[in-house]
Amino acid sequence: MTYCHHGPVVPCRAWYDEPEMPIELLGKSLDELRAFAVSLGEPAYRGAQLYHCFYAERQFDFACMTALPAPLRQRLAAEASVTLPRVVRRYRSADGSIRYLLALSIAAEGADAAAPATIETVFMPSEGRQTICISTQAGCAVNCRFCLTATLGLIRNLTAGEILGQVLVALSENAEHLAPRTNVVFMGQGEPLLNYDSTLAATRILLDPHGVGLSPRHVTLSTSGIIPGIERLDGERVRPKLAVSLNASNDQQRTQLMPINQKYPLAKLIDACRRYPLRSWERLTFEYVLLGGFNDRPEDARRVARLLNGLRAKVNLIPWNPGELPYQMPEPAAVEEFRSILIDRAIPAFIRYSRGRDVMAACGQLALIEQSVAATQSAPA
Numbered sequence: 001m002t003y004c005h006h007g008p009v010v011p012c013r014a015w016y017d018e019p020e021m022p023i024e025l026l027g028k029s030l031d032e033l034r035a036f037a038v039s040l041g042e043p044a045y046r047g048a049q050l051y052h053c054f055y056a057e058r059q060f061d062f063a064c065m066t067a068l069p070a071p072l073r074q075r076l077a078a079e080a081s082v083t084l085p086r087v088v089r090r091y092r093s094a095d096g097s098i099r100y101l102l103a104l105s106i107a108a109e110g111a112d113a114a115a116p117a118t119i120e121t122v123f124m125p126s127e128g129r130q131t132i133c134i135s136t137q138a139g140c141a142v143n144c145r146f147c148l149t150a151t152l153g154l155i156r157n158l159t160a161g162e163i164l165g166q167v168l169v170a171l172s173e174n175a176e177h178l179a180p181r182t183n184v185v186f187m188g189q190g191e192p193l194l195n196y197d198s199t200l201a202a203t204r205i206l207l208d209p210h211g212v213g214l215s216p217r218h219v220t221l222s223t224s225g226i227i228p229g230i231e232r233l234d235g236e237r238v239r240p241k242l243a244v245s246l247n248a249s250n251d252q253q254r255t256q257l258m259p260i261n262q263k264y265p266l267a268k269l270i271d272a273c274r275r276y277p278l279r280s281w282e283r284l285t286f287e288y289v290l291l292g293g294f295n296d297r298p299e300d301a302r303r304v305a306r307l308l309n310g311l312r313a314k315v316n317l318i319p320w321n322p323g324e325l326p327y328q329m330p331e332p333a334a335v336e337e338f339r340s341i342l343i344d345r346a347i348p349a350f351i352r353y354s355r356g357r358d359v360m361a362a363c364g365q366l367a368l369i370e371q372s373v374a375a376t377q378s379a380p381a
């Protein structure tokens, strides 16, 4: 305890040479950055300039933000930070996909400082566009049986800045050969609707014409079927497209694959999908991983068709890849038959094969669905 002439003094951080933590700005909305500028005694429009630099220009070094006065740049460098996820490793596939292993900062605002974590982000280039598959949580609590991420359990939720930062890193890393269109899919590690607020905060910046400026047609959120999240999403003014990981044709099968089905069973899930207010151009996407001999029979296809009857939806069929988990590849003929049963019942169905098999093999959910993800955006809405 320190004493002054008034008596004991509560220790002050500055006395101990401990620098103040810089304020993390990545992930802040336009309003938050304007308020931040005002808190520094600057006009609010300085916050708008920062917003433009980070999200539209992908400029993260205060020293290079020449629209700002030099004293402000110096002050920002001392008092604020813009922390992108750090690239730990790049896995390049022969087909051009790059899987990034990214380290999160333990000091990120809102993050649990005791839990440093790595996540995965996938960049998939194709004709006229790139698709970036991002994570919303480190690990995942949902425990789908076909997913390696599930074996991690939930490590922690990502902040809005960490979610958005994955897109900014992937775009910056590939800046020299970007196609005109960018798709983003929330299909990496984690259940986005169980990290709702950060996922939506990141989405609003991604979809803001003054922010990252993506089209709502090109941003898709994939859920394991968290009904309260779906219901909450339908009230959002700005929202991504919705994809639901179906993977089974009845409750018994689905509960075996996705224990979350006990909490949110198929009938209630499909009901929530029926109530979901689609925009005029929009369809729901249902993802269906075909596991040989388990959920790939003609009667499964007929049940799926009955479940989805009347919904404005399409189905992405994803033949299982042999991997570390104990399931089998479906026979090509079974995949084809499944698809034609859906098509015959007026349900658009597409077969999606994984991209980047050479580097994605141990990647849990990512290994299963990248191609579905990329193709989700290329198929008619």
Ligand code: SF4
Residues within 6 Å of the ligand: 139, 140, 141, 142, 143, 144, 147, 148, 149, 150, 188, 189, 190, 191, 224, 365
């Ligand atoms: S498939 Fe998605 S929701 Fe299911 S455990 Fe894996 S990351 Fe979580």
